[in-house]
Amino acid sequence: MPEKRKVLAIGAAGHFAGLVLPELAKRGAYVRGFIQKDADREAVLQHGARETAVGDLRDPASVEAALQGMDALFYIAPAFIADEGAVGRQVVDAAVRAGVRRIVFSSVIHPTLGTLVNHREKGPVEEAIFKSNVEYTILQPAMFFQNFAQGWAEVVKSGTYGEPWSAETRFSRVDYRDVAEVAAMALTEDRLLYGTFELCSEGNLNRHDVAALMGKVLGRNIRAGTVDLDKTGGGKDAPPPPIRTMMDWYNHHGLLGSALTLRAILGREPRTLEAYFEELKATDA
Structure with missing residues (x-):
């Protein structure tokens, strides 16, 4: 591959692919951001893309057109996109x-979990990549720290952190900024070629542990609560079947991994959840 890598980043306007853009820019890559609407262009350019391509992920022709002249592709699927496996295979073919x-490819920890559609649908995409005969790196990150951001204001207001599954279930988690750094390495260097890497930060916490950590950062007691999905009232507020299936799984099983791989790739300790909560606290100041 040429010294200055030309990378198409799919979902460049999204929360997570958007974190990859500045990491690529730091490494001198030429980034084209694939976006759904032209209104996102300026934000994507500000995050480090040199140009954008507007298209539809479900339209292989527009994806292929955006890939023209590119050396490499970063792909992360939109959360719970319908027919994710088929869409991902089309992207690989393009x-x-x-x-x-x-x-x-930013996949997910434990993609062999057939019970969870958002895990199961990553498998066909990984298989398509393996069959493609292109160079590849597969990233399998744990739950993202960034998922806490949406509910942070309510935690501060109510003093309770709630989720719609058992408070005893333990999870590994990761700051997606660390994943983005690994993705940029994989796109611009050769040392991660043909690797499949489970990416987790240190610690396997249940909700009690998370609430205690929030309380430590906020300097007051935070309770671990439980959200009742049956009280959403149905209709447009009712969780879709994949979400309910996921919640049912989490009632009995966690998603656990090791920080060893991420630590080795980064050459430093991964970001911590406590530090992430400190950042959220600072945004409220």
């Missing part, structure tokens, strides 16, 4: 037709 030489 990359092959466009002559892309490298794909970095």
